[in-house]
Amino acid sequence: QFNGQKKANGKYTVTFIEGDGIGPEVSKSVKQIFAAADAPIDWEPVDVTPIASDGPTAIPDEAIQSVRRNLVALKGPLATPVGEGHVSLNLTLRRTFNLFANVRPCRSLQGYKTPYDNVDTVLIRENTEGEYSGIEHIVVDGVVQCIKLITREASERVLRFAFQYAQSIRKPRVRVVHKATIMKMSDGLFLTTAQNVAKEFPDIEFDSELLDNACLKMVTDPTPYNDIVMVMPNLYGDILSDMCAGLIGGLGLTPSGNIGDECSIFEAVHGSAPDIAGKNLANPTALLLSSVMMLQHMGLNSHAERIHRAILQTIAEGKTLTGDLRGNAKTDEYTNAIIEKL
Amino acid sequence: MATVSQDIFKPTKFGGKYTVTLIPGDGIGVEVTESVKTIFKHENVPVEWDQIDVTGVVTGKQHLEDLFQQAVLSLKRNKVGLKGILYTPVEMSGHQSFNVALRQELDIYASVVLIKNIPGYETRHANVDMCLIRENTEGEYSGLEHQSVPGVVESLKIVTRMKSERICRFAFSFAKANGRQKVTCIHKANIMKLGDGLFRLTFHEVAKDYPGLIVEDLIVDNASMQAVSNPQQFDVLVMPNLYGSILSNIGAALVGGPGIIPGCNMGREYAVFEPGCRHVGLDIKGTNQANPTALVLSSTMMLRHLGLDESATRISQAVYAVIADGKVRTKDMGGNATTTDFTNAILQKMELV
Ligand SMILES: Nc1ncnc2c1ncn2[C@@H]1O[C@H](COP(=O)(O)OP(=O)(O)OP(=O)(O)O)[C@@H](O)[C@H]1O
Ligand SMILES: Nc1ncnc2c1ncn2[C@@H]1O[C@H](COP(=O)(O)OP(=O)(O)OP(=O)(O)O)[C@@H](O)[C@H]1O
Ligand SMILES: [Mg+2]
Numbered sequence: 001q002f003n004g005q006k007k008a009n010g011k012y013t014v015t016f017i018e019g020d021g022i023g024p025e026v027s028k029s030v031k032q033i034f035a036a037a038d039a040p041i042d043w044e045p046v047d048v049t050p051i052a053s054d055g056p057t058a059i060p061d062e063a064i065q066s067v068r069r070n071l072v073a074l075k076g077p078l079a080t081p082v083g084e085g086h087v088s089l090n091l092t093l094r095r096t097f098n099l100f101a102n103v104r105p106c107r108s109l110q111g112y113k114t115p116y117d118n119v120d121t122v123l124i125r126e127n128t129e130g131e132y133s134g135i136e137h138i139v140v141d142g143v144v145q146c147i148k149l150i151t152r153e154a155s156e157r158v159l160r161f162a163f164q165y166a167q168s169i170r171k172p173r174v175r176v177v178h179k180a181t182i183m184k185m186s187d188g189l190f191l192t193t194a195q196n197v198a199k200e201f202p203d204i205e206f207d208s209e210l211l212d213n214a215c216l217k218m219v220t221d222p223t224p225y226n227d228i229v230m231v232m233p234n235l236y237g238d239i240l241s242d243m244c245a246g247l248i249g250g251l252g253l254t255p256s257g258n259i260g261d262e263c264s265i266f267e268a269v270h271g272s273a274p275d276i277a278g279k280n281l282a283n284p285t286a287l288l289l290s291s292v293m294m295l296q297h298m299g300l301n302s303h304a305e306r307i308h309r310a311i312l313q314t315i316a317e318g319k320t321l322t323g324d325l326r327g328n329a330k331t332d333e334y335t336n337a338i339i340e341k342l
Numbered sequence: 343m344a345t346v347s348q349d350i351f352k353p354t355k356f357g358g359k360y361t362v363t364l365i366p367g368d369g370i371g372v373e374v375t376e377s378v379k380t381i382f383k384h385e386n387v388p389v390e391w392d393q394i395d396v397t398g399v400v401t402g403k404q405h406l407e408d409l410f411q412q413a414v415l416s417l418k419r420n421k422v423g424l425k426g427i428l429y430t431p432v433e434m435s436g437h438q439s440f441n442v443a444l445r446q447e448l449d450i451y452a453s454v455v456l457i458k459n460i461p462g463y464e465t466r467h468a469n470v471d472m473c474l475i476r477e478n479t480e481g482e483y484s485g486l487e488h489q490s491v492p493g494v495v496e497s498l499k500i501v502t503r504m505k506s507e508r509i510c511r512f513a514f515s516f517a518k519a520n521g522r523q524k525v526t527c528i529h530k531a532n533i534m535k536l537g538d539g540l541f542r543l544t545f546h547e548v549a550k551d552y553p554g555l556i557v558e559d560l561i562v563d564n565a566s567m568q569a570v571s572n573p574q575q576f577d578v579l580v581m582p583n584l585y586g587s588i589l590s591n592i593g594a595a596l597v598g599g600p601g602i603i604p605g606c607n608m609g610r611e612y613a614v615f616e617p618g619c620r621h622v623g624l625d626i627k628g629t630n631q632a633n634p635t636a637l638v639l640s641s642t643m644m645l646r647h648l649g650l651d652e653s654a655t656r657i658s659q660a661v662y663a664v665i666a667d668g669k670v671r672t673k674d675m676g677g678n679a680t681t682t683d684f685t686n687a688i689l690q691k692m693e694l695v
């Protein structure tokens with residue numbers, strides 16, 4: 001669905017939001033590896049520090065224009081102040097560009113042992129509404145209502161995408177994860193919409209599972225989920241995708257893509273990790289794998305393949321790993337090891 | 343499990359016997375309650391059952407609501423109950439969850455779920471020992487939903503200071519009473535700034551009344567990730583309703599599944615003991631392969647609550663001894679014993695311990 005055009009020099013321009021905390025370090029790693037791999041990408045760095053305005057959180061116009069022009073961006077982590085007045089910047093970006101689906105694959109890495117082997121899940125999260133609607137109010141002092149908003153339109157869009165995505169990565173089944181026993185109307189709407197959309201995709205099997213069961217079964221044994229694309233409302237997707245990351249060894253490893261009708265933004269699942277920022281300790285794998293997903297999305301499969309293989313080989317060797325993977329390599333040492341593999 | 347002092351109430355006791363409401367529930371309920379009944383009889387526990395066969399399965403014949411009301415009345419009379427799980431239909435036309443309605447009706451606001459490795463039964467994770475305290479009566483389970491225009495639905499999540507405060511207080515008292523070190527609040531206050539924000543702020547307010555405990559808070563997605571990669575760090579966890587459902591299932595999976603996790607629901611006046619990881623088990627209903635451990639251990643929590651500690655200890659030790667032996671195990675624990683075999687093995691052990 002990527003409609004970007006090559007420039008005269010044969011390259012694509014991609015917007016790069018380096019982000020906060022460990023963002024610049026992991027971004028640097030990506031840039032070096034892309035250069036070494038001769039990936040046909042020119043980066044266009046932009047700043048998304050929110051502009052002061054009386055209204056809702058807004059990002060600078062240049063950043064918006066850049067993404068609209070290039071149709072694709074790679075993004076590092078952005079810190080969200082907890083409890084402060086302003087909406088998460090990540091959320092603002094998703095809203096600004098209407099990035100309705102968040103794709104989060106999660107695959108065990110050979111060479112890094114966890115209690116779970118052969119994990120290969122794909123989870124798609126509705127990205128624009130649900131519990132993240134941001135509609136909350138104080139009814140009287142001490143009583144708060146939060147509104148979870150589910151619309152047929154947004155549900156249909158993300159569900160249809162889930163089926164298409166399953167087709168594109170050749171997984172035979174789509175499964176909706178829901179809690180329609182309790183939220184009969186909202187999750188019920190998501191579920192019935194799914195049942196309808198499923199009819200458009202007779203070649204893909206469709207089923208559904210209660211959120212409780214999904215948690216129980218995935219943590220008991222994740223491998224039966226390997227041939228499934230899971231799709232779910234916003235909050236469940238947030239929680240379950242982080243849980244999947246936990247199965248394979250943490251946030252330093254999991255990529256994600258935010259897909260919209262026009263543009264897409266690829267980003268690591270992790271946050272800005274202020275505790276290790278600036279120390280050359282961060283694991284850039286998550287952002288690297290996100291950049292691989294980005295190349296695939298742009299149809300640059302051979303470049304994606306090459307970089308991906310170099311990352312996997314480096315981790316499988318286990319000699320040059322960052323601290324979060326029980327290694328003692330610095331960010332740049334790990335980066336160089338990958339470049340050698342290229 | 344020590345009873346939390348603020349929530350003492352008097353169960354009905356006649357002629358030296360307690361009357362306890364028994365709700366077997368749907369799915370595997372009948373089989374696992376049968377196990378408890380057999381064990382209690384063998385131990386001569388002074389408990390008289392007041393059994394109500396409520397069901398959530400719509401067959402067109404029964405009057406589901408009437409039975410449900412009977413169960414509520416029985417619990418109000420007896421103040422203590424032992425319960426399996428009731429089925430809830432997914433269809434929009436179907437009835438509301440009776441499990442939730444019961445908790446709301448009796449205001450049994452605190453769900454306690456004990457997640458601990460059972461010695462002798464190895465899983466992917468060792469040394470897990472955490473206790474989930476879950477708000478049971480509001481949050482995402484408020485049941486308030488409406489369709490503003492066709493295709494646009496709003497579900498309300500309600501968070502109140504009053505209910506947040508009492509559940510946090512319960513968690514801290516529980517931690518103190520049971521010699522626990524740390525209490526962690528699970529929330530999503532970065533997104534639900536007002537709702538979960540209120541829960542989190544209240545937690546930290548209440549914490550001031552309980553010096554000597556380590557106090558932390560954690561975002562629910564991070565908690566779920568940590569739970570599967572480093573669960574040993576957790577001790578007592580307190581959280582709104584939905585996150586409790588998620589973490590109790592993750593937790594159950596860490597130590598061996600829903601068949602072994604006991605739990606209870608407590609309020610000021612009533613206590614209902616039920617498996618901590620709430621599954622109906624329709625898929626194995628009537629096949630005599632359910633693991634009764636979760637309900638049996640829930641029933642021993644109940645015995646302690648009634649002050650019948652000796653019987654509680656004898657029964658729970660027998661259960662642990664059977665599991666440690668490893669010879670008689672149900673299918674979910676990798677064995678091929680039936681529910682009945684397992685129950686009989688417990689009876690035999692009780693002779694010895
Ligand atoms: N790429 C990475 N490499 C190594 N460790 C990481 C990486 N990303 C996250 N971590 C670790 O995971 C933990 C959680 O970090 P994360 O940044 O996601 O949350 P955070 O600290 O709440 O940041 P934010 O507020 O930006 O979300 C931290 O201890 C961090 O050091
Ligand atoms: N006491 C138990 N012993 C053994 N297995 C159990 C026990 N309780 C639950 N399970 C298992 O846990 C799983 C989840 O149970 P659950 O009740 O949610 O399934 P279900 O209701 O039958 O199916 P579904 O939720 O898909 O309609 C099932 O496979 C069930 O058999
Ligand atoms: Mg998250």
Ligand SMILES: [Mg+2]
Pocket residue numbers: 270271272
């Ligand atoms: Mg974070």
